[in-house]
Amino acid sequence: MDIFIKIIYAAISILVATLYGLILIGIVHKIYARVHRRIGPPVWQPILDIIQTHGRKVATSHGIMFFLGPVFRMAGGMGTYLFMPVIFGSVVFSNYSMAGDLLLVMYFIFFGQLGMALGAGEGGHPYSPLGIARGLSQMSTFELPFSLAVISIAIQYQTLNITTIVAAQQGGMLNWTLFTNPLAVIAAMISLLGMNMHSPFSLVLAPQEIPIGPPIEMNGSFLGILQTNRALFASAKLVLFMNLFFGGATNLPIMMLKTFSIYMFSVFIGAAFPRFRPEQSFRFFLRIPTLIGILSVIVIAYL
Amino acid sequence: MKEKIDRLRKMVNVLQVVEKHPDLYFITLEGNQLVMALGYLKNTLNFKHLAFMQAVDYLEDNKFMLTYMVYNYELKANLGVNVFIDREESSMFSIHRLWEHAWQYQRELYEMFGIDFPGSPRVDEPFIMESWEEMPPMRRDFDTLAYSQKTYFPRPGRETNDPKEQMKKAKYPNYPDSPKIRRDDE
């Protein structure tokens, strides 16, 4: 009986996170539009897009792996989200945080992309493998500073359990990792720029200007699933960063406020800076952010 | 410019020289001396740049006129080299060895006028008109209107109006007739 209540709670939690992520993407569209001095689409535009894509007829078939690609992607997003506490101390929003730890969450961040790569490769379009190659390479490079930051905070808190990490940061702003381990936070925030794929690192995912890479053959409901996942995944990443570095949240408004501010960090940088080419962004991640990450590990381990 | 053309005269038989402008001359040559003349123009007289080449259909004389427009960067002057070729057996020497990009023009001329350039690379590939089966469409005896009406389902009810008359009728009834322009030769 207990497990069913848990499932219902997790479903509610996923629904809230997805809607929140969709609205967040809509707000970002609006902010970008205002920076360009446009009016911009309504905030609920991503929701309309998803309804539209699900209302399309799907007539293509590229084999079973092609159908599984978006499902894997969605599983990656859900897995990232489900194994961490969204609101510290809340029953509904604690998800399955008792079952998994930070390494599992990091695995799920990569898992979706890999599944997507398998599925999109089946599409047979030559641009899909190209997009996969770019996306996975960029993913590997920004995972490096992020992993170093995670190692650093694992040394700092002597645990990989996210709930324990959040609990250790309670009791005042100065207990946040942001102030106790600033180098790790800097490295992780730079890798967040790559994770969110906003402007300096958005060439792997530029849906309106160039052939868009992996999802090029995806249509209708597949695209709808991918967009839903993008919203869920965005909020999952933000919640992860909030938990690890910004002291977690004890109620829903605080959670929204904190994740919104973290997201705005990458949005403002994205609105102000032009794009890197893929190889430039790989080099960028492998230089200074990686050095900062290594430095944070050394500082926390030996000082 | 005049001096260059005089030097060219020593090489080939220049049939006609027309000065349109101090830096735009047209000369007419014989067809079989064209490649020699263009090579001399390019290598010795410094007309390094082939701006374009084109054809004109003289249906009444049963001839095509090919024009090769070359440019001299030192004089900043254009020279148009005309040759007349027979319209029935239209064929000309290829100049893609002199200017490599000429193959593209020759391919277009082959498709649009049916002028053959033996030896030119890819000359018989379709340039813009895939699956064309009629005679080359830029020849003047090809009736494009009839072909279009036969092939492309014209929409009935099309009207054509003279813009000036139409505007006068619709909007500006008091607009005066334009004053007659006195031409120099009247």
Place this chain on the structure above:
Amino acid sequence: MKEKDIKIIEKEMKLANEGLPEMERDLFADDRPSRIEPLNKYLEQFLNWARARSLWILAYGTGCGAIELRPLMTARFDAFRYGIAGRPTPRQANVFIIGGYASLKTIKRIVRSYEQMQGPKYVIALGSCTINGGMYYDSYNTINRIDYYIPVDIYVTGCMPRPESLIAGFNGLKKKIQAGQCDGMNKYADNFDWYKANQKQIIKDWNMPDYNW
């Protein structure tokens, strides 16, 4: 046999794919396009409401009218505020803008792209050339009426229409979609043989599948 039965048998016939070489025929589908039947009335109304507010243009400029699509997206006209966005691949787009004249070479690509789009899909024909040939009515290379080759939902007249007219055309399309009158895909499926015959009449080197999804 009744005429209705003949029609049904025609519908069930597979396509021959005669333009393709023998060894490649297996790689391409030989199914005919099928109608999309509307779902439950209220669900369909709801979907139409969303479809009208999320129009994704196929980023394929066919002719001079494509130059009008660029200012549409910039700060001055800002079509994104109506939910109009560009999509690079025909799989994801649902609006196809025929930008002006379509030459012989282009109509082949237009047909291919249109068939690859997943329905419900809409076509905006931009400019006079798509209606009656415009200033190219007597050209040897420009088709006169686009609606003989693919179904058109809305026309925008002018040579060239300015982006304002294009936005007016989009608004007209929205009204039609919301009223549930845009069934270009069903029209194409019903009159498939007629459209195919017209296409094959002018595309003489037909070297693609008869219908590419």
